[in-house]
Amino acid sequence: MNHDALIEELCRTATPVRRPLPSAARALGAAIVSLALGWLMVGVHPSFANLNGTGNALGGLELAMTAIAGVAALLCAFEMSIAGRPARGLYLATGSFLAWLVVSLAGLSATGTPSGSLGDGLYCFRFLLVAGAPMMVLVVLMLRRTRTLRPGRTLLVAALGVASLSISLLACCHPFALSRVDFLMHTAAVACIVLLMVVPGRRWIGIAPVSGVRRSGVSGAG
Amino acid sequence: MSDEAAWPALMAAAQGGDPQAYRRLLKEIIPVVRALVRRRVYDPALVEDVIQDVLLAAHRVRHTYDPSCPFLPWIGAITAARSIDALRRHGRARRREINDDSAMQSQPDERAARQIDGIGAGSELDQLLGVLPARQRQVVEMVKLHEMSLEEAAQASHLSVSAIKALLHRALGRLRSQGRTDHEP
Numbered sequence: 001m002n003h004d005a006l007i008e009e010l011c012r013t014a015t016p017v018r019r020p021l022p023s024a025a026r027a028l029g030a031a032i033v034s035l036a037l038g039w040l041m042v043g044v045h046p047s048f049a050n051l052n053g054t055g056n057a058l059g060g061l062e063l064a065m066t067a068i069a070g071v072a073a074l075l076c077a078f079e080m081s082i083a084g085r086p087a088r089g090l091y092l093a094t095g096s097f098l099a100w101l102v103v104s105l106a107g108l109s110a111t112g113t114p115s116g117s118l119g120d121g122l123y124c125f126r127f128l129l130v131a132g133a134p135m136m137v138l139v140v141l142m143l144r145r146t147r148t149l150r151p152g153r154t155l156l157v158a159a160l161g162v163a164s165l166s167i168s169l170l171a172c173c174h175p176f177a178l179s180r181v182d183f184l185m186h187t188a189a190v191a192c193i194v195l196l197m198v199v200p201g202r203r204w205i206g207i208a209p210v211s212g213v214r215r216s217g218v219s220g221a222g
Numbered sequence: 223m224s225d226e227a228a229w230p231a232l233m234a235a236a237q238g239g240d241p242q243a244y245r246r247l248l249k250e251i252i253p254v255v256r257a258l259v260r261r262r263v264y265d266p267a268l269v270e271d272v273i274q275d276v277l278l279a280a281h282r283v284r285h286t287y288d289p290s291c292p293f294l295p296w297i298g299a300i301t302a303a304r305s306i307d308a309l310r311r312h313g314r315a316r317r318r319e320i321n322d323d324s325a326m327q328s329q330p331d332e333r334a335a336r337q338i339d340g341i342g343a344g345s346e347l348d349q350l351l352g353v354l355p356a357r358q359r360q361v362v363e364m365v366k367l368h369e370m371s372l373e374e375a376a377q378a379s380h381l382s383v384s385a386i387k388a389l390l391h392r393a394l395g396r397l398r399s400q401g402r403t404d405h406e407p
Contacts, residue, residue, distance in 0.1 A: 007245060007248045010277060013281075014236060014241055016237065081286075082286045083287075084299035149299065149300060
């Protein structure tokens, strides 16, 4: 079968391209800008003025774990978006995320009111979504630069990275002790961030058809 | 320097906008891509479709290739992903369609055949067949217009009889749906 016509079309539209930066630099840059944007969002939002952290060691550990998980997950997502690259950073991201989970569960036992009351975590839920919103947009735009063969998987990892970074911002100004309802709302916010990124983002970062190029007529299976 | 060893340099030149290097690279990788696709896809017509998908996808993300890395893992990953996507699409279509070859031959769709036979003017025929991809059109012309048998058509187009039947089935389906669209008020 002859594919010369398509090759000629592709050569005709092959303008010079600029290669993306290395994934590690992109992940670090994305994390720094994301944290700054998230902080700005919750800073200008009037309803997030009264969160105060206790500043104990476990709270600091929670912050460190989520920040490491966030950067590692973003590195993994950027690597996954490039064909033929291994998912570098996946183990570090998973390990740090699990460590955060363990630290959070430790926080559950440190609270005086284990169950909490309904509506306890709404404040944190809103915080995580407001801080995460600009991060989601930024990371999807960065993934759109490289596109990916597997949009669903890549976005899932990237969304966990964004959620981790949002939690690390929350950890800066949230008491370490958690009630169950509070923890449940944190988890619900993570699920929302994943859904909000994966469902609409799939269309944005998949490999779209090349504008101006038509497949030559071999489409037998069509 | 073997051809394969030159691919990273050719791709680097292509990223810089060199059409000669790009043309040479794309032509050289087609046999490799075809071999990789055939590991997963057995339908010859679908193999050629997937090759075109791979070329288009590689073109779309050509900026992501790093010339300091080997070329084969990059194009191999694109090929694997595109083959699996094609098999999924094909599988979904097959679940919805019933492909009964004996029923097709014993009960030909006379309405579709009449539609083709009834078109006298060549321009109308061209217009009608123009909605088909080139390969499907070629098969319809061979079997329906030149009255070649399925075996003769298969031999002439270097495809299997089952691939010819599948192409013909899809072509007639497309013509039928096109006819319905054309005659809607």
